[in-house]
Amino acid sequence: MKSGESFSGESPNAYQPSSASQANRRQRAVVLQSLAIVGVAVTGIIAWHLIAVGFKLPSALLPRPLEVFQASYENRAKLLQGFLITGLAAAAGLVAAVAIGSLISVAFSQSRRVRLAFFPYIVFLQTVPIVAIAPLLIIWSGYEFRTVVIVTVIVCLFPIVNNVTAGLTTVDRQLSDLFSLYGSGRAKRLVKLQWPAAIPALVIGVKTSSGLAVIGAIVAEFFVGSGSDYEGLGTLMTLWQGRMATDALIGAVFASTALGLILFGAVELVSRTLLRRWTR
Amino acid sequence: MFGERLSFSSTPSTIHCDDLTVSFENSPNVVDAVNLTVNAGEILSLIGPSGCGKTTLLRCIAGLQTPSCGTVRFNPPASANNGEIGFVFQQPGLLPWATTLENVTLPLELIGWSTREGRRRAARESLAAVQLADAVAKRPSELSGGMQMRASIARALVTQPGVLLLDEPFAALDEMLRTDLGNLLMALWQKRQFTAVMVTHNVAESILLSHRIAIMRDGKLEQVIENPLPWPREPSIMRTPSFAEFFGVISDALRGKHGLPVGGLSETESSN
Numbered sequence: 001m002k003s004g005e006s007f008s009g010e011s012p013n014a015y016q017p018s019s020a021s022q023a024n025r026r027q028r029a030v031v032l033q034s035l036a037i038v039g040v041a042v043t044g045i046i047a048w049h050l051i052a053v054g055f056k057l058p059s060a061l062l063p064r065p066l067e068v069f070q071a072s073y074e075n076r077a078k079l080l081q082g083f084l085i086t087g088l089a090a091a092a093g094l095v096a097a098v099a100i101g102s103l104i105s106v107a108f109s110q111s112r113r114v115r116l117a118f119f120p121y122i123v124f125l126q127t128v129p130i131v132a133i134a135p136l137l138i139i140w141s142g143y144e145f146r147t148v149v150i151v152t153v154i155v156c157l158f159p160i161v162n163n164v165t166a167g168l169t170t171v172d173r174q175l176s177d178l179f180s181l182y183g184s185g186r187a188k189r190l191v192k193l194q195w196p197a198a199i200p201a202l203v204i205g206v207k208t209s210s211g212l213a214v215i216g217a218i219v220a221e222f223f224v225g226s227g228s229d230y231e232g233l234g235t236l237m238t239l240w241q242g243r244m245a246t247d248a249l250i251g252a253v254f255a256s257t258a259l260g261l262i263l264f265g266a267v268e269l270v271s272r273t274l275l276r277r278w279t280r
Numbered sequence: 281m282f283g284e285r286l287s288f289s290s291t292p293s294t295i296h297c298d299d300l301t302v303s304f305e306n307s308p309n310v311v312d313a314v315n316l317t318v319n320a321g322e323i324l325s326l327i328g329p330s331g332c333g334k335t336t337l338l339r340c341i342a343g344l345q346t347p348s349c350g351t352v353r354f355n356p357p358a359s360a361n362n363g364e365i366g367f368v369f370q371q372p373g374l375l376p377w378a379t380t381l382e383n384v385t386l387p388l389e390l391i392g393w394s395t396r397e398g399r400r401r402a403a404r405e406s407l408a409a410v411q412l413a414d415a416v417a418k419r420p421s422e423l424s425g426g427m428q429m430r431a432s433i434a435r436a437l438v439t440q441p442g443v444l445l446l447d448e449p450f451a452a453l454d455e456m457l458r459t460d461l462g463n464l465l466m467a468l469w470q471k472r473q474f475t476a477v478m479v480t481h482n483v484a485e486s487i488l489l490s491h492r493i494a495i496m497r498d499g500k501l502e503q504v505i506e507n508p509l510p511w512p513r514e515p516s517i518m519r520t521p522s523f524a525e526f527f528g529v530i531s532d533a534l535r536g537k538h539g540l541p542v543g544g545l546s547e548t549e550s551s552n
Binding site for chain 1: 339369378387389391
């Protein structure tokens with residue numbers, strides 16, 4: 001008997017369409033989806049313009065799309081700088097949250113008592129309004145870049161701890177038995193079974209947190225920016241709101257949205273690479 | 281097939297279960313004072329209605345379940361921690377992120393055996409023995425159900441255990457694959473002569489694959505029946521009158537009709 005199985009119909013790839021036609025279909029789907037997204041955006045911009053013109057709204061209340069574009073172009077250096085600073089703070093906070101959250105989850109997975117004692121405080125981080133503790137953190141940590149990162153870590157931590165802890169503690173029973181059978185210790189079980197099994201959960205946690213990271217960074221910048229040289233997107237927003245520069249403010253809103261999308265896309269890209277072993 | 285590459289013993293052990301009892305809080309004994317001896321180099325099937333304690337008994341033998349009282353002894357001594365006991369689970373239970381080769385290497389890694397290259401060589405040999413030599417680089421998601429179960433068997437045998445425990449290994453497979461993998465198990469046993477205990481719901485499978493059949497009910501070992509069919513066995517034996525007769529005997533015993541033995545079959549052991 002040849003390697004594999006002796007009966008027909010056992011090949012897992014039987015009856016599957018060719019990979020070339022599958023790729024074509026996938027490409028077409030991507031193009032159509034992209035066109036739909038662009039179409040919605042264009043429609044939205046046209047509607048926005050018509051509302052602003054039709055209702056003769058003042059620029060301070062609702063500037064026209066072209067005015068927003070002009071204001072953004074004039075402030076491009078500030079916007080780019082803010083984009084980079086806020087992006088760096090959000091990314092640094094997210095990475096730190098992944099590292100800290102993973103360590104906390106590993107500790108939780110190793111001891112039920114530790115989990116029961118400390119998990120409520122992780123939930124506390126999720127439930128406490130970040131706008132309430134941001135001023136406190138500024139008092140303790142200063143009008144600094146690091147304060148923005150700390151706020152971002154706090155905002156990002158819960159989804160990561162929650163997901164990774166679940167991933168580490170809900171390992172398939174048979175696999176767990178297999179490790180018990182061969183007398184595997186905690187360390188080996190953690191490295192060879194629990195941690196790899198928790199990677200998909202970690203990815204879900206990081207994806208959720210990637211959106212929160214930008215929100216956390218901008219909220220922190222609202223508080224930090226007003227009293228320092230720090231110029232993230234959040235500080236620019238505060239500044240332009242004070243000056244009633246609505247056109248530039250909307251430009252900053254678009255920049256922060258783009259930042260969120262880029263961060264989410266980067267996480268998606270990394271997670272796809274990371275999960276290749278799980279999904280292939 | 282396996283050569284002489286492993287340093288630890290793969291001598292088949294006799295398994296003695298003495299007054300083995302497993303009980304959980306607020307429930308009757310799951311396994312109730314079972315006395316059972318599985319002879320070295322024989323395949324014994326454990327059959328019985330769902331929830332009768334077969335799997336719990338098997339887990340006790342494997343050391344995965346601590347009995348409330350009683351003991352399990354191996355003669356010569358055997359321990360899974362040394363790779364002397366292999367276990368095939370009901371589901372293949374392969375690590376989804378690892379290749380077939382990495383999955384089969386795992387027990388050797390866990391018991392700390394040899395070098396990486398030595399482990400990979402042993403795993404390749406074990407995979408070749410179950411006709412999966414070409415699947416070493418594939419991940420479980422790329423394997424069919426039958427191939428996954430073959431990989432699971434290769435993983436259980438990679439340490440050359442003297443004792444192999446199987447928990448309804450073919451339950452999730454269709455009839456043709458069951459027969460196919462049953463043949464594979466018989467071929468492996470013919471070469472290795474390990475002691476095997478197999479939990480199954482399938483009467484035909486238990487008759488085809490085992491020397492003796494132990495029937496359990498409500499946690500108790502009701503009887504152990506000698507299988508009169510000769511070895512080596514081919515699947516064609518399932519079409520013989522003697523197979524049909526013995527099938528009837530086991531079916532009757534499962535339905536609770538006592539009064540065995542019939543036609544040369546002997547009741548050899550009982551817990552009661």
